[in-house]
Amino acid sequence: MKTTSDLFLGVDLGGTKIEAAIVNRAGEVIARERVATPDGDYDATLHAICRLCDRVQHQVGDEASRPLGIGTPGSLSPESGLLRNCNSVALNNRRLDRDLERLSGRKVRMANDADCLALSEAISGAVMPYSTVFAVILGTGVGGSLVVAGKLLQGPNRITGEWGHNPINRQRAKLANPALAEPRLCYCGNFDCVETWLSGPGIAETHKRINGNDVCIKQLGAAEPDESHSLTLDIYSEVLASALASVINIVDPQAVVFAGGLSNVSKILRLTKQKLPTHVFSDTCRSIHNF
Numbered sequence: 001m002k003t004t005s006d007l008f009l010g011v012d013l014g015g016t017k018i019e020a021a022i023v024n025r026a027g028e029v030i031a032r033e034r035v036a037t038p039d040g041d042y043d044a045t046l047h048a049i050c051r052l053c054d055r056v057q058h059q060v061g062d063e064a065s066r067p068l069g070i071g072t073p074g075s076l077s078p079e080s081g082l083l084r085n086c087n088s089v090a091l092n093n094r095r096l097d098r099d100l101e102r103l104s105g106r107k108v109r110m111a112n113d114a115d116c117l118a119l120s121e122a123i124s125g126a127v128m129p130y131s132t133v134f135a136v137i138l139g140t141g142v143g144g145s146l147v148v149a150g151k152l153l154q155g156p157n158r159i160t161g162e163w164g165h166n167p168i169n170r171q172r173a174k175l176a177n178p179a180l181a182e183p184r185l186c187y188c189g190n191f192d193c194v195e196t197w198l199s200g201p202g203i204a205e206t207h208k209r210i211n212g213n214d215v216c217i218k219q220l221g222a223a224e225p226d227e228s229h230s231l232t233l234d235i236y237s238e239v240l241a242s243a244l245a246s247v248i249n250i251v252d253p254q255a256v257v258f259a260g261g262l263s264n265v266s267k268i269l270r271l272t273k274q275k276l277p278t279h280v281f282s283d284t285c286r287s288i289h290n291f
Helices: 042-059 096-104 113-124 194-198 200-211 227-251 266-278
Strands: 007-013 017-024 029-036 068-072 108-112 132-138 142-148 255-259
Touching: 007 042, 017 042, 029 042, 042 096, 068 096, 068 113, 096 108, 108 113, 113 132, 113 142, 113 255, 132 227, 142 194, 194 200, 194 227, 200 227, 227 266
Parallel strands: 007 068, 068 108, 132 255
Antiparallel strands: 007 017, 017 029, 132 142
């Protein structure tokens, strides 16, 4: 059995799933398990995390109350210390770290999931050679983070990289389809946030509005998707290219790295790479090494 100093326990808390893993010092995954995130139930989410942590530790024969690192949607408010800006709204205005410590008996360290993505990929992952890295999460929600010279940038409001709650530019994204004319209300209270278009629920709504039926993820990822899903992919990648260009025009990162379920649809990233140069204010577009 490995000692406490050899193994580490981490949790990714998402809007759709919760995944726990035990990793070693080399970053190798020793044990991993996931469950669906309880919908809108904070207490059930706490218990699900605790049970999941116990199970993955049991897989490696480790029964100690190992410290827990957890990546969450949203971030801690610098004023109140409460979680805010979570698309899983049941987490908002909660002290998730303290509540998990109380319930699990573990020491808990918590950070924004996009911040974890950006820092890990910039330090030891796919974009190590690049000093300026913008990380993008395309999942149940849309998040982002920025790392410069190996250091995570966090402004006074702790919202650096939160591009998911900038409004889309309808004209720039070429949203001329009449079925898409109605603005989308975001949980944050604003309309047409990037997240309302580029999240999992966002792409589902786009497909429903223009095609009248439910989106099929297998069709989105197919080598030759049908006509309805090809149209959805075209609209999604156009909005993504436009929204990314607003970040690239300001930050001009050397690399963009992606995570989240929709980032696994390779055609989305290929189409976005093709469309991005028409949106970026430059005669070149080199911030896309890891597409």
